[in-house]
Amino acid sequence: MLxxxxxxxxxxxxxxxxxxxxxxxxxxxxxxxxxxxxxxxYKALSAEDVCGRGAKAISLAEVPVGRGAKAISLAEVPVxxxxxxxxxxxxxxxQLAPVLRGLLLxxxxxxxxxxxxxxxVPVLKAVERAGVRIDTAALxxxxxxxxxxxxxxxxxxxxxAGGEFNINSPKQLAEVLFDRLQLPVLKRTGTSKAPSTAVxxxxxxxxxxxxxxxxxxxxxxxxxxxxxxxxxPLLVHPQTGRVHTCFNQAVAATGRLSSSxxxxxxxxxxxxxxxxxxxxxxxxxxxxxxxxDYSQIEFRVLAHLSEEPVLVDAFREGVDFHxxxxxxxxxxxxxxxxxxxxxxxxxxxxxxxxxxGAFTLAKDIGVTQQAAQEFIDAYFAGFPRVRAxxxxxxxxxxxxxxxxxxxxxxxxxxxxxxxxxQRRAASEREAVNMPIQGSAADIMKRAMIDVHAALVPHxxxxxxxxxxDELLFEVPEARAEEFSAIVRDKMQGAAVMNVPxxxxxxxxxxxxxxKA
DNA sequence: CTGGAAAGCGCC
DNA sequence: AAAGGGCGCTTTCCAG
Numbered sequence: 082m083l084x085x086x087x088x089x090x091x092x093x094x095x096x097x098x099x100x101x102x103x104x105x106x107x108x109x110x111x112x113x114x115x116x117x118x119x120x121x122x123y124k125a126l127s128a129e130d131v132c133g134r135g136a137k138a139i140s141l142a143e144v145p146v147g148r149g150a151k152a153i154s155l156a157e158v159p160v161x162x163x164x165x166x167x168x169x170x171x172x173x174x175x176q177l178a179p180v181l182r183g184l185l186l187x188x189x190x191x192x193x194x195x196x197x198x199x200x201x202v203p204v205l206k207a208v209e210r211a212g213v214r215i216d217t218a219a220l221x222x223x224x225x226x227x228x229x230x231x232x233x234x235x236x237x238x239x240x241x242a243g244g245e246f247n248i249n250s251p252k253q254l255a256e257v258l259f260d261r262l263q264l265p266v267l268k269r270t271g272t273s274k275a276p277s278t279a280v281x282x283x284x285x286x287x288x289x290x291x292x293x294x295x296x297x298x299x300x301x302x303x304x305x306x307x308x309x310x311x312x313x314p315l316l317v318h319p320q321t322g323r324v325h326t327c328f329n330q331a332v333a334a335t336g337r338l339s340s341s342x343x344x345x346x347x348x349x350x351x352x353x354x355x356x357x358x359x360x361x362x363x364x365x366x367x368x369x370x371x372x373x374d375y376s377q378i379e380f381r382v383l384a385h386l387s388e389e390p391v392l393v394d395a396f397r398e399g400v401d402f403h404x405x406x407x408x409x410x411x412x413x414x415x416x417x418x419x420x421x422x423x424x425x426x427x428x429x430x431x432x433x434x435x436x437x438g439a440f441t442l443a444k445d446i447g448v449t450q451q452a453a454q455e456f457i458d459a460y461f462a463g464f465p466r467v468r469a470x471x472x473x474x475x476x477x478x479x480x481x482x483x484x485x486x487x488x489x490x491x492x493x494x495x496x497x498x499x500x501x502x503q504r505r506a507a508s509e510r511e512a513v514n515m516p517i518q519g520s521a522a523d524i525m526k527r528a529m530i531d532v533h534a535a536l537v538p539h540x541x542x543x544x545x546x547x548x549x550d551e552l553l554f555e556v557p558e559a560r561a562e563e564f565s566a567i568v569r570d571k572m573q574g575a576a577v578m579n580v581p582x583x584x585x586x587x588x589x590x591x592x593x594x595x596k597a
Numbered sequence: 598c599t600g601g602a603a604a605g606c607g608c609c
Numbered sequence: 610a611a612a613g614g615g616c617g618c619t620t621t622c623c624a625g
Contacts, residue, residue, distance in 0.1 A: 270604065507613095
């Protein structure tokens with residue numbers, strides 16, 4: 082959470098960052114001096130003016146737990162400059178508040194502001210302050226194991242390559258693969274048009290050569306070691322012995338939260354080593370970790386918004402969602418392998434969510450572009466209301482320049498009428514995705530506020546993390562079931578929709594313990 | 598030495 | 610010709 086600025090005005094506590102975020106979620110920042118210049122034409126001192134070195138904010142205190150790693154402490158700033166800066170900022174809030182308040186009211190954003198974003202602030206603060214306990218000894222042991230593994234693998238790679246080089250350098254790696262070893266160049270990078278060594282390319286090359294597989298495995302080990310195994314222990318707070326992430330409430334264009342310093346929303350889970358890392362997230366003695374996940378929340382939002390009967394029924398009946406869509410797309414007895422059909426249907430479902438085209442879908446599934454296009458066509462034939470939802474979302478967006486979530490959050494989409502095909506197409510995908518991703522984010526924020534309120538009488542149960550569709554709690558072992566029931570209840574009740582909100586809970590020692 | 602761009606990749 | 614929504618972090622590499 083970055084430093085905040087706010088006043089109470091006409092019964093509305095006004096936070097300039099949050100207000101500006103709701104007005105335009107896509108702007109790069111909501112620095113108060115920038116807002117002042119734009120809304121009141123007043124040129125104010127910035128944190129950078131006062132302390133230099135790209136400072137974004139000055140904290141009033143000694144950067145206490147959970148106040149944002151990017152804020153520079155007031156103690157590091159020359160006193161006279163800091164006094165002028167602080168006084169001016171207090172004034173800026175007073176100048177900006179009525180302007181932003183007018184925008185919130187005029188643009189129908191006051192409701193989502195007052196019922197969602199503002200009440201979320203103390204919840205996020207509490208989650209940041211609670212922090213997460215990390216088993217640093219376990220990570221240290223993993224570091225040694227991975228080191229040995231990396232050494233062995235790099236030796237193998239250098240033998241195959243006929244010499245040593247920096248595997249981490251895409252430039253050097255490309256030279257080895259495409260010049261020395263003469264592997265085919267399947268793709269080039271976006272900006273420099275250099276031969277790509279990205280994972281999709283190496284996967285493809287691995288079918289006919291040995292070295293790309295080794296590179297991929299080396300990279301995975303290196304990534305997990307550098308980003309998590311070795312980095313997390315350095316961020317353990319000396320006073321609390323825990324890791325305190327910083328949640329940013331005004332970054333994501335869709336309304337999602339983001340996490341940084343460290344980012345705890347991208348802790349590995351997919352691979353065996355990833356799950357090993359996740360096991361290092363622990364609880365204090367006597368406590369356990371409870372997790373609660375919304376099951377397929379974005380597809381449920383799509384079902385709700387589109388009112389597509391097949392999707393709605395699938396969720397109401399509680400059947401396997403991807404399997405049900407497979408049956409709808411391919412027929413009940415097409416004669417093909419049902420497991421494979423489910424897998425294809427799952428990819429088509431996600432393709433629709435993100436606006437993926439037949440070209441990329443074909444590569445993912447491993448079929449021709451024509452076949453992939455037929456899958457997409459079959460999907461829309463089976464789910465005409467989804468097609469209609471996409472069409473009316475785009476029509477309204479072209480007319481108004483805005484898309485909205487279930488809770489009235491909005492995203493500006495100014496490029497929707499661009500003459501540049503690529504910009505226009507990208508904008509269309511953003512416009513279709515935002516109501517889905519953003520409504521899911523709204524629901525999760527609502528759930529966090531309600532769960533937090535329900536846990537206020539129980540300070541021994543702490544919410545310690547939020548990851549888009551999941552909440553993590555640390556609770557006394559003996560009362561894990563009790564708190565799990567409270568959380569599930571509040572999460573399921575966070576929104577009234579025409580499909581149920583299903584929550585999968587994990588009750589036990591480890592994060593994701595019960596997800597197996 | 599620092600900053601930024603680019604490539605690559607972890608998660609939902 | 611391009612071709613997937615939303616993030617943040619690490620490493621390399623180069624410029625100042």
